Amino acid sequence: MLYDKPATTIDEQIVLLAERGMGGDQALMRRWLETVGYYRLSAYWLPVELPAAEGQTRTKIFQPGTMFEAIVDIYVFDRKLRLLVMEGIERIEIALRSRWTNRLTLAHGSHAHLAVSVFQSGYDHIGLLSALANRAKDSNEVFVEHYRQKYAEPFMPPLWIVTELMTFGELSRWFALTKDLKVKSAVARDLGLPSREVLEGTLQLLSYIRNICAHHGRLWNRQTVKRLPNIKRFKDDLVVVETRTSQGIQAQPANFIYNALVALVHMLRHQSPDTSFAQRVTALVKTRSPDQLRAMGFPTDWQARPCWSA
Structure with a gap:
């Protein structure tokens, strides 16, 4: 056609x-x-x-x-929501960089990223390392230029420098490929999550949402391709639905922005107990109609749930 x-x-x-x-x-x-x-x-x-x-x-x-004014209103709301979500994800991303870098280098050295033995799947590691090496070679960042001027070997800067050149998606993949399960489990606890598997799944969702926000995409009523893992310690806050999977009918968190906001609230509170993120999200979404709240996956009793009423 x-x-x-x-x-x-x-x-x-x-x-x-x-x-x-x-x-x-x-x-x-x-x-x-x-x-x-x-x-x-x-x-x-x-x-x-x-x-x-x-x-x-x-x-x-x-x-x-x-009325066209109503379309403008929801558009402006969506923009404000994206900015709040981007702020929350940025703080999680920076915490992940810091925690993973510190724990991995203490366990495997300053240039752990160069060691094939530290990561799963050689081909994936080589591809990520090649992309990172090209970015470091072309970087004009002061900290990268200082390394190049002062040190001849190894050819790449230490991990605490090159992680600053990674995108959130790349950082998530580097974390997923890390072989040292003790490091991964410790980082998950650092970020307020119960296991490395839960952290990997959560990072996939947050990376997906971050890309929507970075490209100014519609966020408020979008059904996400990725789902949040079923995090039992958040069960009183999450909205869980039955979905058909290859293993049959399973209970999984609904794939709306509400559950991602729940995860962000809990993770940010773990990093900073006095964060105002939940209050600012609450103030913003309370301006929406019941139909619009449902379109974002908010349950009718959301304000009474622990993460919002704390």
């Missing part, structure tokens, strides 16, 4: 929205369509379209009373 949809002007987009049942101030529409774009905004008005009939993908007709 050939894609043959023509580009449209802002005026044409405003007319199209009106024809489909959206009201609102046209000056506001023009400003947002010019600066944010029709396609990006369409992800936010999709939930207020009338349900599609069987065999139909979308109606592209809005529910009666839909």
Whole structure:
């Protein structure tokens, strides 16, 4: 099938929205369509379209009373939520760098990352090491240049330097490939999680969410591809649902942003008991309607649950 949809002007987009049942101030529409774009905004008005009939993908007709101002409101909320989530993930990422680097170098030396024997799966290790070596070679960071000027061997800086060049996704993969289970288990406890397996699964989810935030993607009502592990110590806060897996029906945490926020609250409190993260999330999400809270996976009694009422 050939894609043959023509580009449209802002005026044409405003007319199209009106024809489909959206009201609102046209000056506001023009400003947002010019600066944010029709396609990006369409992800936010999709939930207020009338349900599609069987065999139909979308109606592209809005529910009666839909106003453009409401779309702007949820868009702005989503942006604020992304900023809060990015802040939380950043703090977990930095804590992971520090804890993993310290424990691994104490156990295996300053250049543990160069040793194939310290990591699982030689090919994966070689690929990660090659990417890291190229980044270190091209880096203009003062701490990298200082190492190059002062030391000839080893060819790469120590682990506590090169971890600063890793993305969160790369750091998560380096952690997952680490063979020393004592180191991994200790790092999991450092971050407030019960086991290395739980930490690995949690890092996969947080890395996925971080990428959404970094690319300014829609976060608030997204169903994530990755799921949080079923962390028993968080059972009074998590929303768990039955899902069909290759092993049959299993109880797993729902794949909405709510459960990721629960994990962040607990992990951040473990690092810093006086963190205000939970209070700021609460203040933000309390501005949302019950329908919007459900779309984020929030249970009706969420404010009474331990991590939010503490």
